[in-house]
Amino acid sequence: MRNMLLPILLLAATTAHAQDCGPAKLLASVPLHSAEPESNIRTVPVSLNGTTRHMILDTGGAITQLSRDTIEELQLPVRDSGARVYDINGRVSRRFAVVGDFTFGHLNRKDAALMVWPEPKRPYAGELAQDMLQPYDVDRSEEHTSELQSH
DSSP: OEEEEEEEEEEEOOOHHHHGGOOOOOOEEEEEEOOOOOOOOOOEEETTTTTEEEEEETOOOSSSOOHHHHHHHTTTTTTEEEEEOOOOTTTTEEEEEEEEEEETTEEEEEEEEEEEEESSOOSSSEEEHHHTTTTOOOOOOOTSEEEEEOO
């Protein structure tokens, strides 16, 4: 498995023009792992209630999701949701799991409601997507690092 580094930087929540921004502030560096041979899929370590698991880093995905295996293994509470997520095969999930303490790098969210991945079996703990990453600028460089910036 090939390891890389993902520096994380936070973006200000307010609108700013480039000339108004100060230099970016590095918040964290997170290792990237190659998920599959000959693939551009990368995983990052996350902490789910103190247990480290690897999730796909999907900067183009909309909704962060957890695999059913991870939910069962960690005995996370699952609830019905008014939202729905679909996989590429048309399977749907209408449920979410509650993670009391979700951590990615130095970023932490309490009582995170994460949708259940529609696919029954996945080799990863889940998919980390825009709903969790949106406030941050996550960028992977050619040296296989990503940055989360604060201006």
